[in-house]
Amino acid sequence: MTTPQEFRCEICGIITNHPMHWFIIQCGDASLTVLRWKTEVANAPGARHFCGEAHAQIYISRWFDAACSPPKPDFLRPTGS
Numbered sequence: 001m002t003t004p005q006e007f008r009c010e011i012c013g014i015i016t017n018h019p020m021h022w023f024i025i026q027c028g029d030a031s032l033t034v035l036r037w038k039t040e041v042a043n044a045p046g047a048r049h050f051c052g053e054a055h056a057q058i059y060i061s062r063w064f065d066a067a068c069s070p071p072k073p074d075f076l077r078p079t080g081s
């Protein structure tokens with residue numbers, strides 16, 4: 001038996017020894033990957049830990065904001081003739 005590890009949610013800061021229904025996100029400049037919980041994945045370098053879908057989504061929203069700013073004002077492009 002291995003000793004239980006502690007993981008902390010990056011959004012709310014809750015700490016758990018039993019990350020049931022937690023998610024892992026691997027985030028880079030070019031991509032963001034959501035992974036189901038697996039201890040070896042959770043211990044990988046750069047892995048981020050979230051206590052549930054809601055908090056994983058908060059992180060993803062922040063990543064979208066950072067990745068897509070400044071926004072491209074494409075909607076001003078004239079349509080029709």
Ligand SMILES: [Zn+2]
Pocket residue numbers: 009010011012013014050051052055
């Ligand atoms: Zn949380």
